[in-house]
Amino acid sequence: MRKGRVVAFALVFALAMTPSAAFGYRLLGHRLKYGVGDCGASTQYYYIDSSAWAFAPTCESAMSDWVHTTSRLGITTPISYKRTTVKSSSRMDIYSKSYVFPSGVLAGTQFFNGSTLADPSGTDWVWGKIAFDQPYYSQLSNFNMKGTASHEMGHVMGLNENNSNIYAVMCQLGCGRVVCNAQKDDLAGINYLY
Ligand SMILES: [Zn+2]
Numbered sequence: 001m002r003k004g005r006v007v008a009f010a011l012v013f014a015l016a017m018t019p020s021a022a023f024g025y026r027l028l029g030h031r032l033k034y035g036v037g038d039c040g041a042s043t044q045y046y047y048i049d050s051s052a053w054a055f056a057p058t059c060e061s062a063m064s065d066w067v068h069t070t071s072r073l074g075i076t077t078p079i080s081y082k083r084t085t086v087k088s089s090s091r092m093d094i095y096s097k098s099y100v101f102p103s104g105v106l107a108g109t110q111f112f113n114g115s116t117l118a119d120p121s122g123t124d125w126v127w128g129k130i131a132f133d134q135p136y137y138s139q140l141s142n143f144n145m146k147g148t149a150s151h152e153m154g155h156v157m158g159l160n161e162n163n164s165n166i167y168a169v170m171c172q173l174g175c176g177r178v179v180c181n182a183q184k185d186d187l188a189g190i191n192y193l194y
Pocket residue numbers: 151155160161172
């Protein structure tokens with residue numbers, strides 16, 4: 001009896017918490033110093049290293065869905081990115097590596113000012129570096145490869161994990177993400193930041 005009462009209380013508590021936790025976006029704290037493209041007035045560039053060329057179509061599709069949201073979702077953001085082959089022009093570099101993260105981690109993002117690592121909770125950053133962990137990443141479905149690429153791009157732009165919202169691309173795959181591209185709540189975060 002006593003145990004049953006405890007469980008019932010926990011359920012009520014969980015339900016009461018759900019509305020505020022299940023929607024919206026979460027931020028890293030700071031943002032890209034030079035923005036995300038200013039609606040094309042200051043287009044930003046991303047660079048795909050040769051190590052990740054096998055995933056270039058996936059990355060291009062993920063980025064296209066961050067850029068072209070007006071027709072897809074009826075939401076407009078300042079995001080304007082184009083791919084470049086000139087690494088020095090890039091503010092989002094994409095690599096593929098092997099076993100660089102703790103076991104099972106699919107990908108990661110680091111933040112930089114010049115060559116100095118930046119803590120995104122404490123300072124703006126000039127560019128971000130995405131790395132897929134190829135042995136794990138390459139085993140994903142095309143849908144989840146794209147979703148993971150899109151998720152890391154969201155980190156570079158300043159969005160944090162949003163693991164209580166499975167309909168946000170910023171939800172980690174391991175927490176049940178069911179989408180493969182930027183969604184309403186992710187874009188709301190971008191429009192708050194920029
Ligand atoms: Zn993440």
